[in-house]
Amino acid sequence: MILDGKTPTGPIEKTWDKHRFDMKLVNPSNKRKFKVLVVGTGLAGGAAAASLGELGYNVEAFCYQDSSRRAHSIAAQGGINAAKNYPNDGDSIYRLFYDTIKGGDFRAREADVWRLAQVSNNIIDQCVAQGVPFARDYAGYLDNRSFGGAQVSRTFYARGQTGQQLLLGAYSALSRQVKAGTVKMYERHEMVDLVVVDGVAKGITCRDMITGELKSYWGDAVCLATGGYVNVFYLSTNAMGCSVTAAWKAAQKGALFANPCYTQIHPTCIPQTGDHQSKLTLMSESLRNDGRCWAPKNKEDCDKAPGDIPEEDRDYYLERKYPSFGNLAPRDIASRAAKEQCDDERGVGPGKRGVYLDYATAIERVGEHTIKERYGNLFEMYEKITDENAYKRPMRIYPAPHYSMGGLWVDYNLMSNIPGLFVLGEANFSVHGANRLGASALMQGLADGYFVIPYTIAGYLATITPGVVTDEHPAFKESIEQVQAQTDKLLNIKGKKTVSEFHRELGKVMWEDVGMARSESSLKNAMQRIPEIRDEFWKNVNVTGSSNETNQQLENAGRLADFLEFAEVFTADALHREESCGGHFRTEHQTDDGEATRDDENFAYVAAWEFKGAGKAPELHKEPLKFDNVKLAVRSYK
Amino acid sequence: MDLTLHVWRQSGPKDKGKLETYPAKGISPDMSFLEMLDEVNEELIKTGKSPIVFDHDCREGICGMCSQTINGKAHGGQDRTTVCQLHMRSFKDGDEIFIEPWRARAFPVIKDLIVDRTALDTIMQAGGYTSCHTGGVPDGNAHPIGKPVADYAMDAAECIGCGACVAGCPNSSAMLFTSAKVAQLAVLPQGKHEAMARVMNMTDTMQAAGFGNCTNHLECEASCPKGVSVKFIAKLNREYMKALVS
Ligand SMILES: Cc1cc2nc3c(=O)[nH]c(=O)nc-3n(C[C@H](O)[C@H](O)[C@H](O)COP(=O)(O)OP(=O)(O)OC[C@H]3O[C@@H](n4cnc5c(N)ncnc54)[C@H](O)[C@@H]3O)c2cc1C
Ligand code: SF4
Numbered sequence: 001m002i003l004d005g006k007t008p009t010g011p012i013e014k015t016w017d018k019h020r021f022d023m024k025l026v027n028p029s030n031k032r033k034f035k036v037l038v039v040g041t042g043l044a045g046g047a048a049a050a051s052l053g054e055l056g057y058n059v060e061a062f063c064y065q066d067s068s069r070r071a072h073s074i075a076a077q078g079g080i081n082a083a084k085n086y087p088n089d090g091d092s093i094y095r096l097f098y099d100t101i102k103g104g105d106f107r108a109r110e111a112d113v114w115r116l117a118q119v120s121n122n123i124i125d126q127c128v129a130q131g132v133p134f135a136r137d138y139a140g141y142l143d144n145r146s147f148g149g150a151q152v153s154r155t156f157y158a159r160g161q162t163g164q165q166l167l168l169g170a171y172s173a174l175s176r177q178v179k180a181g182t183v184k185m186y187e188r189h190e191m192v193d194l195v196v197v198d199g200v201a202k203g204i205t206c207r208d209m210i211t212g213e214l215k216s217y218w219g220d221a222v223c224l225a226t227g228g229y230v231n232v233f234y235l236s237t238n239a240m241g242c243s244v245t246a247a248w249k250a251a252q253k254g255a256l257f258a259n260p261c262y263t264q265i266h267p268t269c270i271p272q273t274g275d276h277q278s279k280l281t282l283m284s285e286s287l288r289n290d291g292r293c294w295a296p297k298n299k300e301d302c303d304k305a306p307g308d309i310p311e312e313d314r315d316y317y318l319e320r321k322y323p324s325f326g327n328l329a330p331r332d333i334a335s336r337a338a339k340e341q342c343d344d345e346r347g348v349g350p351g352k353r354g355v356y357l358d359y360a361t362a363i364e365r366v367g368e369h370t371i372k373e374r375y376g377n378l379f380e381m382y383e384k385i386t387d388e389n390a391y392k393r394p395m396r397i398y399p400a401p402h403y404s405m406g407g408l409w410v411d412y413n414l415m416s417n418i419p420g421l422f423v424l425g426e427a428n429f430s431v432h433g434a435n436r437l438g439a440s441a442l443m444q445g446l447a448d449g450y451f452v453i454p455y456t457i458a459g460y461l462a463t464i465t466p467g468v469v470t471d472e473h474p475a476f477k478e479s480i481e482q483v484q485a486q487t488d489k490l491l492n493i494k495g496k497k498t499v500s501e502f503h504r505e506l507g508k509v510m511w512e513d514v515g516m517a518r519s520e521s522s523l524k525n526a527m528q529r530i531p532e533i534r535d536e537f538w539k540n541v542n543v544t545g546s547s548n549e550t551n552q553q554l555e556n557a558g559r560l561a562d563f564l565e566f567a568e569v570f571t572a573d574a575l576h577r578e579e580s581c582g583g584h585f586r587t588e589h590q591t592d593d594g595e596a597t598r599d600d601e602n603f604a605y606v607a608a609w610e611f612k613g614a615g616k617a618p619e620l621h622k623e624p625l626k627f628d629n630v631k632l633a634v635r636s637y638k
Numbered sequence: 639m640d641l642t643l644h645v646w647r648q649s650g651p652k653d654k655g656k657l658e659t660y661p662a663k664g665i666s667p668d669m670s671f672l673e674m675l676d677e678v679n680e681e682l683i684k685t686g687k688s689p690i691v692f693d694h695d696c697r698e699g700i701c702g703m704c705s706q707t708i709n710g711k712a713h714g715g716q717d718r719t720t721v722c723q724l725h726m727r728s729f730k731d732g733d734e735i736f737i738e739p740w741r742a743r744a745f746p747v748i749k750d751l752i753v754d755r756t757a758l759d760t761i762m763q764a765g766g767y768t769s770c771h772t773g774g775v776p777d778g779n780a781h782p783i784g785k786p787v788a789d790y791a792m793d794a795a796e797c798i799g800c801g802a803c804v805a806g807c808p809n810s811s812a813m814l815f816t817s818a819k820v821a822q823l824a825v826l827p828q829g830k831h832e833a834m835a836r837v838m839n840m841t842d843t844m845q846a847a848g849f850g851n852c853t854n855h856l857e858c859e860a861s862c863p864k865g866v867s868v869k870f871i872a873k874l875n876r877e878y879m880k881a882l883v884s
């Protein structure tokens with residue numbers, strides 16, 4: 001099937017305004033009759049639930065944490081982009097649009113990206129009005145910094161906690177609506193099924209994580225804003241509870257999953273120390289503004305203290321390979337380069353999976369005091385985890401899975417191929433193409449939640465009658481029974497291996513074979529290993545406890561069961577995409593000096609996969625990508 | 639290293655609960671405290687016992703989900719550190735470690751180390767916001783905010799809503815938590831207009847939710863993993879007085 005993204009036509013700078021005008025509206029007095037379910041209260045879901053509640057819809061919102069303030073958006077450090085051009089340094093909506101398309105390696109839809117750039121400015125205004133304490137200069141104006149290789153300063157930030165402050169802004173707006181009675185909040189509720197009636201999304205089933213009770217909720221529309229899936233790698237910078245479950249339940253009901261193989265590996269994370277490791281901690285990209293990446297030139301030096309390795313025996317590999325961008329090369333490039341050093345057995349630290357990020361030159365140049373001012377909190381965090389003082393000894397860093405560009409397929413209205421199912425934030429595939437630029441995920445989450453969905457959902461709701469299907473419909477009972485059956489099945493296996501042992505095993509395969517550099521043979525190996533692990537999981541997992549209590553083992557087992565199906569579709573996508581682009585690097589498709597080669601002639605499309613059941617080949621649907629406003633170019637950072 | 643844990647086990651809100659003792663063997667100093675508990679849980683599962691349940695999510699000190707009292711101290715008592723950031727190198731071979739949930743009337747235990755903190759959300763719903771609409775707000779630079787004011791607001795906004803201040807306070811007061819939001823919004827031009835109603839509504843709700851009064855023990859500040867200062871409580875009190883007399 002050829003998919004239609006339903007992008008409006010005409011001059012790109014008018015598309016969103018024209019589309020907003022063309023869409024139907026819901027009469028104010030009717031809004032209350034429509035019930036909208038919002039799953040997830042991160043930046044995307046929190047902003048959506050608050051805005052829709054304020055408009056007068058009857059909103060129910062869900063999250064798995066004990067409070068809507070704790071979604072993983074809270075962990076974002078660096079900042080949020082907007083095309084304000086406050087510094088007068090040449091930024092514009094067009095430039096932000098262009099940078100995002102190019103940064104995504106020409107694998108995103110133009111009109112969606114344009115809209116993102118256009119509403120980016122409203123986001124900053126909105127957050128300021130909420131009381132978000134962005135950094136300011138001495139005159140009291142908003143401060144900007146440059147981030148992730150951009151040539152303009154367009155990143156707004158709140159110390160090293162931008163995500164936290166933006167999320168608390170959305171949470172405050174949401175709290176106001178909860179108080180006003182327009183939003184009912186269900187915390188510690190995990191969505192474990194999507195209810196589809198006659199091909200239309202009409203509700204969800206959740207597990208109450210305290211009592212274990214399964215309960216269904218009906219809605220005239222369902223919005224998923226449930227975040228990313230990189231925990232499929234087991235170790236990542238995501239929170240422990242992040243999963244593909246909500247999105248995967250939709251995929252099991254027929255929602256297409258787009259570009260799952262586009263994942264971002266972040267270059268500056270703290271390396272793993274042992275098998276006990278449960279997650280990886282990211283350190284802001286800004287560290288590369290002053291730090292120099294190097295690895296020993298000689299294998300024999302790897303165990304030496306870094307200070308004992310003389311200058312001439314150090315390989316400043318980024319400066320060597322990318323003289324013009326040096327240590328500021330984009331994330332995918334910097335990550336792969338670090339891996340190359342370690343694959344060449346020149347890594348440092350435990351397990352030899354690490355490279356140095358050295359501040360000695362910077363400290364000599366600007367003084368320790370200035371470095372402390374710039375990165376003090378990061379150095380402190382590093383010391384807490386590693387017990388090493390990075391002012392005295394270079395940091396050790398290693399790449400880690402960080403962000404998923406892929407996600408459920410949506411059209412320009414953020415609606416999936418299942419009518420009534422909308423997908424927002426990191427959970428959809430829409431704007432980042434094959435690679436996401438720094439500080440643009442926060443922007444996307446808030447754009448979707450505050451400024452896109454309030455309009456596009458009306459366009460859908462205006463075409464349906466509210467409350468026609470409620471939880472009286474037999475599909476809801478069936479959904480609960482089906483989930484209960486799967487739960488019972490998991491609890492009755494009573495095997496020998498724990499859930500985390502299986503998750504680790506899956507993660508190892510995904511990281512080694514479907515990670516930073518993928519080849520036909522590694523992918524085929526993964527295609528064989530994943531079903532083996534899945535089969536063993538269903539025969540030999542040990543899930544303790546019962547279904548009618550707080551049961552974290554059961555929660556984890558359910559999430560892993562979904563990862564085990566999803567991983568195969570992910571790998572199939574990586575195997576089919578015979579090119580290298582953005583976060584997807586196929587070793588067969590590179591130039592002589594190791595740069596990615598894209599194949600626009602054959603692969604300039606969105607790959608949207610239809611799940612056909614575990615172990616069956618998924619079906620590929622394509623949405624061709626057209627570029628009318630930018631010229632396809634080779635992404636070069638030499 | 640080898641340790642002995644005494645962990646609070648409570649099957650549900652109605653159960654009385656008690657401390658159980660478990661060995662934690664072969665613990666690496668590089669592990670985080672929660673990774674140590676993961677290991678202990680793997681052992682418990684393998685020996686047919688029920689694993690210890692505890693709240694956690696980001697494991698990097700920002701989401702505010704983790705909540706354990708370790709040897710009588712909220713978050714273990716290390717300066718500016720949440721439980722998830724605590725590392726085993728701060729313990730010694732042979733140590734006995736007592737692990738309990740937050741204790742406060744307003745935070746009933748759900749199971750083992752998990753407590754119900756929805757009362758903190760209720761306080762926020764009473765006024766922890768500016769009543770702006772989505773859209774229709776002025777340009778972000780329309781109201782310059784001097785750097786000292788912006789920094790003050792950011793210091794207050796560091797709160798992660800973990801509830802350690804409540805657990806650490808002999809009166810189980812939520813003053814530090816409440817004051818941080820009151821102070822942040824009271825100093826900003828966007829939040830000033832509603833300052834009086836906000837401080838009244840938030841403190842009333844705090845009391846109704848079963849939190850105690852503040853009698854200046856300052857244990858809250860000592861327990862806070864984000865260094866939120868008691869100066870915000872003084873600010874709350876000033877805001878409260880202003881609201882009372884007007
Ligand atoms: C460490 C780190 C640093 C980052 N730094 C930056 C940065 O500086 N700039 C930037 O732009 N981006 C950054 N990002 C990326 C950005 O933070 C995320 O992409 C973005 O915040 C995702 O927002 P979201 O609303 O889509 O999802 P999330 O914030 O992940 O929210 C997901 C929500 O869904 C809920 N949920 C999930 N599954 C279920 C289920 N089954 N049932 C019920 N509820 C469910 C959760 O409870 C949660 O409320 C960073 C990411 C990480 C991990
Ligand atoms: S004030 Fe400190 S201790 Fe209290 S909830 Fe906030 S971060 Fe936690």
Ligand code: FES
Nearest residue numbers: 695697702704722
């Ligand atoms: S788990 Fe998030 S703060 Fe500890």
